[in-house]
Amino acid sequence: MHVREYKIDPKNNRQIPTKIGVTFTPQRYAELISNLNDIDKRVKRVRAGVEGLLNKLNIGCGYYCVVESGFACVNLRRFLVPPGGDRPFPSKIGIKLNFEEWDNMMKYAVEVKESVKVLKDAILSANELDHSNQQGYLNCGHCNPFSTLSEIGDTFQEDNYQSEGE
Numbered sequence: 474m475h476v477r478e479y480k481i482d483p484k485n486n487r488q489i490p491t492k493i494g495v496t497f498t499p500q501r502y503a504e505l506i507s508n509l510n511d512i513d514k515r516v517k518r519v520r521a522g523v524e525g526l527l528n529k530l531n532i533g534c535g536y537y538c539v540v541e542s543g544f545a546c547v548n549l550r551r552f553l554v555p556p557g558g559d560r561p562f563p564s565k566i567g568i569k570l571n572f573e574e575w576d577n578m579m580k581y582a583v584e585v586k587e588s589v590k591v592l593k594d595a596i597l598s599a600n601e602l603d604h605s606n607q608q609g610y611l612n613c614g615h616c617n618p619f620s621t622l623s624e625i626g627d628t629f630q631e632d633n634y635q636s637e638g639e
Contacts, residue, residue: 474502474585474592476549476568476578494568495536495549499595500615504532505549506586507597513579515540516547516572533598535561535618547575554619561619 477494481487497505505512508530515528519542526542532549539548550567554560570578586592598616603609610616 474499474589476570478568495551495566497536498533499591500598501533501536502586502592503595503597505538506582508532508538509579509582512538512540512547513575516575519545520572531616531618533615533618536567539563546571552619 474497475490475494476497477490479488480491482489512528512530515526518526519540524542526540528540530538532538534551535553536549536551539550541548546569548563548567548569550569551564552561553564555562598604598613599610601613604613604616611620614620
């Protein structure tokens with residue numbers, strides 16, 4: 474599944490995909506879809522002008538959905554640790570969706586998942602058998618892409634997207 478920016482090819486006036494965008498595996502797309510309502514709640518808070526909001530939701534393998542006060546967008550981006558680095562930074566791999574684009578994606582995302590068999594059959598990483606204990610979860614590269622960093626808890630905390638009582 475691709476979320477990609479397109480441009481008009483001046484030679485034939487057709488839309489062509491650019492390198493700006495993100496590619497979701499079926500499992501990563503399932504992670505995003507399973508959190509759409511919680512992400513949209515954060516978007517509504519940013520739209521309402523709530524200050525100091527920074528939410529990073531891990532959607533797998535170093536890809537995060539970021540919603541932040543002061544930025545009228547949802548950022549779907551891969552984070553990487555630079556060589557010799559001690560914490561992850563956003564990479565060029567990804568796309569920012571303004572709120573209108575996010576609304577359009579919200580409108581069709583579940584329908585797309587239900588209409589494509591491989592997306593419909595995708596299993597969330599947390600539901601895999603190897604996640605039946607804490608060690609399995611901690612060793613999962615999908616759920617904990619930066620688990621080798623000793624200071625990850627101090628330098629790169631994500632909001633856990635609690636549904637109510639924020």
